[in-house]
Amino acid sequence: MRLRYVVAAIGMLFVSTGQLAAADLFTAEQPPAPPPEERGIWAAIAYSTPDEKYGFFWGADKRQEAMDIALKHCKRDKGSNCVVVSIFRNHRHWDDDDKTGFPYDHCGVLAIGKEKRNPVTPWSANSAPTRREAEDLALKACERSGSRCTVREWVCT
Template identity: 80%
Template sequence: MKLTSAMVALGMLLVSSSHPGAADLFTTDQAPAPPPEERGIWAAIAYSTPDEKYGFFWGADKRQEAMDIAIKHCERNSGSNCVVASVFRNHRHWNDDDNTGFPYHHCGALAIGKEKRDGSTPWSANSAPTRQEAEDLAVTACERSGSRCAVREWVCT
C-alpha cells in the first residue's frame, strides 16, 4: 500500500489529537516572557506611619534589593510598620535604558507634617529627576492634608 500525502497528514492529525496537549508543545507563546532586566542604580525610601520612623537606601543593583534594605533601615530605626514609600533609580550608564517604562528619577525626598491631623502626622515621599523637584513634589503632596510640611530627608543616586 502506497501512502499519499493526504494519508500522512491525516495520520499526523490523529496522532496529535490522541494526546491532549501535545499540540501545545509546538506553540511559541506557552509561558510568559521573563521580565526584562532592570538596569540602573536603585534607591528606596521606607516609612512607618505610627511612629514617624524612616529608612533610606541607595546604590543597589536591583529594585527589590533597594526596597528590602530601606525597610531594614526603617526597622533598625525602631519603625514598627515600615513600608516602601518610594523607589527610584539613576542611570548606571547613559545608554542603559531597559525599556521597562520605569523612569530614571535620580532623587527622592520624604516630607513630614509639622502637626498631627486626625491622629496621625501627614507625610509624603516622591522622586524626580532633581533633588529640588523631588522635595517640591513631596512637600506639595504632604500639604494637601492641610498641614505645613517640611523635607525630613532626601537622597540622590
C-alpha cells in the first residue's frame, strides 16, 4: 500500500505536515515517521494559503534541509503564512530502501484553484512516483472543492 497524507476541508484542501492550521479537517492517512537514516534525495513544497505564495526545494540530503529551504523560498516570495505541505524523496541508489514505509516518490506537484472560494483559493499538494501521477492526484484533490484547478508548479528529484 502506498502511503499518502492528504487533509481536506469543505471548500479548501490542505496537505498535512503534522500541524493542522484549519478547523473541520480530517486526516485520510498520517505520514510515517522519517527514516532514521534518511536515505534518498529529499524534496519539499511549502505553501502560504492567504496569499498563494509557495516555495520548492529538491536535492537535499536530509528531510529537514528540504523543508527549511522550501520554507525559506516561500517566505522570500513574500508568503505570509508558509507551511510545508509535501515532503518526498527519490532513491539515491537503487538498493537504498530503508523499509520504513516512507514512500520513494520522485515528483511533487502543487495545484491551485482558478477561483477563490470562501475565504481562500482551493489547493492541493501531492507526490507520486511520476510527474503525471503526482499531477493527477493533486488536481483531483484540489477539484473536490468544486473549483477548476491547474498545476502551479511541479518538481521531480
